[in-house]
Amino acid sequence: METKSTVREQILDHAITLMMLRGYNGFSYRDLSELVGVKTSSIHYYFPSKDDLVLEAVNQYSSEVMAGLQSIDAALPAGEKLATYTRLFGKTLGDGDQICLCGMLAADIESLPESVREAVQAFFRANESWLAAVLAQGAKEGTLVVKGKPESAGRTLFAALQGSVLASRLFHTKSRLEDVEAMWRVAH
Amino acid sequence: METKSTVREQILDHAITLMMLRGYNGFSYRDLSELVGVKTSSIHYYFPSKDDLVLEAVNQYSSEVMAGLQSIDAALPAGEKLATYTRLFGKTLGDGDQICLCGMLAADIESLPESVREAVQAFFRANESWLAAVLAQGAKEGTLVVKGKPESAGRTLFAALQGSVLASRLFHTKSRLEDVEAMWRVAH
DNA sequence: GTCTATATGCCGATAGAC
DNA sequence: GTCTATCGGCATATAGAC
Numbered sequence: 001m002e003t004k005s006t007v008r009e010q011i012l013d014h015a016i017t018l019m020m021l022r023g024y025n026g027f028s029y030r031d032l033s034e035l036v037g038v039k040t041s042s043i044h045y046y047f048p049s050k051d052d053l054v055l056e057a058v059n060q061y062s063s064e065v066m067a068g069l070q071s072i073d074a075a076l077p078a079g080e081k082l083a084t085y086t087r088l089f090g091k092t093l094g095d096g097d098q099i100c101l102c103g104m105l106a107a108d109i110e111s112l113p114e115s116v117r118e119a120v121q122a123f124f125r126a127n128e129s130w131l132a133a134v135l136a137q138g139a140k141e142g143t144l145v146v147k148g149k150p151e152s153a154g155r156t157l158f159a160a161l162q163g164s165v166l167a168s169r170l171f172h173t174k175s176r177l178e179d180v181e182a183m184w185r186v187a188h
Numbered sequence: 189m190e191t192k193s194t195v196r197e198q199i200l201d202h203a204i205t206l207m208m209l210r211g212y213n214g215f216s217y218r219d220l221s222e223l224v225g226v227k228t229s230s231i232h233y234y235f236p237s238k239d240d241l242v243l244e245a246v247n248q249y250s251s252e253v254m255a256g257l258q259s260i261d262a263a264l265p266a267g268e269k270l271a272t273y274t275r276l277f278g279k280t281l282g283d284g285d286q287i288c289l290c291g292m293l294a295a296d297i298e299s300l301p302e303s304v305r306e307a308v309q310a311f312f313r314a315n316e317s318w319l320a321a322v323l324a325q326g327a328k329e330g331t332l333v334v335k336g337k338p339e340s341a342g343r344t345l346f347a348a349l350q351g352s353v354l355a356s357r358l359f360h361t362k363s364r365l366e367d368v369e370a371m372w373r374v375a376h
Numbered sequence: 377g378t379c380t381a382t383a384t385g386c387c388g389a390t391a392g393a394c
Numbered sequence: 395g396t397c398t399a400t401c402g403g404c405a406t407a408t409a410g411a412c
Contacts, residue, residue: 007395025213026299028387042396044389097298106354107295110285111214121358145335147375152367159351159368160344166294167347170309179340180347187335195377216405230378232407 008046010036015057020098024054024108051113054105058119061101065123069130078138079185085131086181089161090174099169103162128154135184144184157184196234198224203245208286212242212296239301242293246307249289253311257318266326267373273319274369277349278362287357291350316342323372332372345372 005013014035018027029040029050036043047053065088072084092100102123109117132154138144146153157180164176193201202223206215217228217238224231235241253276260272280288290311297305320342326332334341345368352364 021298023211023213023296023299025211026296029389030386038395039397040388041390041398045395048389050388099295103351103354104295106358107287107292108211108214109358110209111211117358124355124358147333147371147373148367153371155355155364156348156352156368156371159355159364160348161351162354163291163347163349163351164344166291166350167312167343170294170297170305170312176343176347179336180344183335183341183344185335217407218404226377227379228406229380229408233377236407238406 007036007038007042011043011046011053012057012060015053016061016101017094017098019054019057019104020092020094020101023104024111051116054112055116055119058102058105058116058123062119062123062126066126069126077143078134078141079143081134082131082138082144082181082184085134086161086177089165090168090177093165093168093174096172096174097169099165100162103165106162124158128158130154131157138184138186143186145186146184153184195224195226195230199231199234199241200245200248203241204249204289205282205286207242207245207292208280208282208289211292212299239304242300243304243307246290246293246304246311250307250311250314254314257314265331266322266329267331269322270319270326270332270369270372273322274349274365277353278356278365281353281356281362284360284362285357287353288350291353294350312346316346318342319345326372326374331374333374334372341372 011032014032015027018031018035021027029043032043033040043053047056068088069085072081076084089100092098102120105112105116105120106124109120129151132150135144135146135153135157136150139146139150160180160183161177164180168174168176199220202220203215206219206223209215217231220231221228231241235244256276257273260269264272277288280286290308293300293304293308294312297308317339320338323332323334323341323345324338327334327338348368348371349365352368356362356364
């Protein structure tokens, strides 16, 4: 029983990919039209305005990432959780030319409506607090370094990861994510 | 003796400000035209193509930042150097709606020519190695925390600062930069 | 140097046939 | 649902007068 994706799903998936590549102002309904194989007017049928499309893209992307986080075994040591998270984060790079959708939209935020800002903020908060919990666990285990409150540390770690994918793409390298992870690890 | 800026300088300054707000694909010659008070064709006289304009904008921005770095007294303790750097970085936020030009262009990099990528890379490298030197000094003094090589630590710190201005703007707050700085500081 | 005028093309969006 | 056709607007860029 093959489950082929609907036109609507294809539009959303390609919109996410294109925005991770070029950002909100760097893709068009025409781009999507050519990728999906329908006319631009058909895209307007599913997503009346570009803002509607972006908002749904963020929501789908967030759901996928949240599902990825929940799939990480809660019984794991903190160090392995962080390693898994870093690896997942590195996968957003794709062929090396993409960054996190919400990191990209944070850069484009001044061109976007308030509804999108709130959705992107929610994504940031969810990741930051997930990382804060992992850091708190690691501090208790003595495996991760946490200076100050775990909440501050979680925000800093997430920022470092966002900045690192940006730099990884800029320099066509992959190694910068691991540098970040190592920084929060207790020296052997 | 007042030194009024030339049209060319005004164009470049407004281009930098606009890009720090909305990015490469989010501003136009028309925007500049209205801000400076000349027609778009006059802007093309100074900067034949938009890519020319962006490249010169990056170069001017880099020069300004480099001058800011050189103005930091080399005799200062590492902790104070880092504090000054963080404060300078926070000033890029402007009225709270701007991010670092080169962080923004790193997000837009897949829409830009190779010449701009190289200029943005040079900016990243200069900042990363400046921070690496400060961290090395701080490690010697016992005032800053450095795990692993100073080069890796410098890259991670710079990434964290880039990610933090992004988040600061997203959440309309200013406090995230100091969280980052505190993370590299040796606990009292 | 700055202007008017224009070229050419893409943009998001809508109306209405099928 | 998908199409054709089209709208009004804005994009970068250029030609040529002054």
